[in-house]
Amino acid sequence: MKALLLISLLGMPASAASLDSGAAFLKIDPSARSAALGGAMSASAGSADSVFFNPAGLSKLGRRELSAGHAEWLAGTRFDALAFGAPTRYGSLGVSAVRLSVGSIEARAANRSQAGSFEASDAAYGLTLARSLSGYSAGGTLKFLRSEIGPYSAQTVAVDLGVRKELSGRPLSLGMAVRNLGQGMKFLEQEDALPLMVSAGAAYRLAGVLGIALDIRHEPNDKRTSLALGTEYAFLGALSLRAGYAANSGNRSPSMGMLGGLGAGLGFRLKSFGADYSFTPFGDLGDAQRLSLSARF
Numbered sequence: 001m002k003a004l005l006l007i008s009l010l011g012m013p014a015s016a017a018s019l020d021s022g023a024a025f026l027k028i029d030p031s032a033r034s035a036a037l038g039g040a041m042s043a044s045a046g047s048a049d050s051v052f053f054n055p056a057g058l059s060k061l062g063r064r065e066l067s068a069g070h071a072e073w074l075a076g077t078r079f080d081a082l083a084f085g086a087p088t089r090y091g092s093l094g095v096s097a098v099r100l101s102v103g104s105i106e107a108r109a110a111n112r113s114q115a116g117s118f119e120a121s122d123a124a125y126g127l128t129l130a131r132s133l134s135g136y137s138a139g140g141t142l143k144f145l146r147s148e149i150g151p152y153s154a155q156t157v158a159v160d161l162g163v164r165k166e167l168s169g170r171p172l173s174l175g176m177a178v179r180n181l182g183q184g185m186k187f188l189e190q191e192d193a194l195p196l197m198v199s200a201g202a203a204y205r206l207a208g209v210l211g212i213a214l215d216i217r218h219e220p221n222d223k224r225t226s227l228a229l230g231t232e233y234a235f236l237g238a239l240s241l242r243a244g245y246a247a248n249s250g251n252r253s254p255s256m257g258m259l260g261g262l263g264a265g266l267g268f269r270l271k272s273f274g275a276d277y278s279f280t281p282f283g284d285l286g287d288a289q290r291l292s293l294s295a296r297f
Helices: 002-009 032-036 048-052 055-060 254-261
Strands: 065-072 078-088 091-108 114-133 136-149 152-166 172-182 185-187 190-192 197-206 210-219 224-235 239-247 262-270 273-281 287-296
Touching (some): 032 048, 032 287, 048 078, 048 091, 055 091, 055 114, 055 136, 055 152, 114 152
Antiparallel strands (some): 065 287, 078 091, 114 136, 136 152, 152 172, 172 197, 185 190, 197 210, 239 262, 262 273, 273 287
């Protein structure tokens, strides 16, 4: 079971019976805040980790920001994310990286005798540019993707594109993004399409303390449409409580049924520093916990 899960996480075709795309690590939430909100982030803005969800949101970054996240993922794997954004006179620029690492895996020969070990990992590196244009924000990210399993590797290039608009006089913003647009990853003779995703969402702020976000996502290559809803309540000026739900998402545990899309977490802000935590249950597969830290300067 663990071996099959590792192969699936690394984007190999072990799960081809239900999915037509590979590079499954691109579906993992790189942000603790996003995971707690069910992934409803298409209309989010103003933070460095906007580059992961809708690059247009980086245009609202007022100061330089560095964000780092870590997740103890499933089956002993680890997922790390790093994002940096800075406003410039040409627009906001950002760089990002994510990495899923498995570590050392015991290898077996055809007769099941021990044959040493090998390592496996996935990584994506991105360069983002976002600008405000006539009441709208637009952005794009160019990504280099690489997967390694033992002596074999695959790499490709992908693009994320996004637009965002804040409605004048209303605490409402709208966003739309296309992520993972590019050629598939090819290991040996097997090529799998990237997990292309088209998302549209809205975010509303009520009385300045209660945030509600809604996303509709479609994955053409996997023939799946999902809905994500997130809520965030801020009080005392520093602490935020979050809860979210993602219905029919491929990044959830099917063994949990309707409960498989739940997420929860909290955030803390002190001047220019922030910390976010999230908890996501995966039933028999275990629980995923994420921690993200950020600093503005």
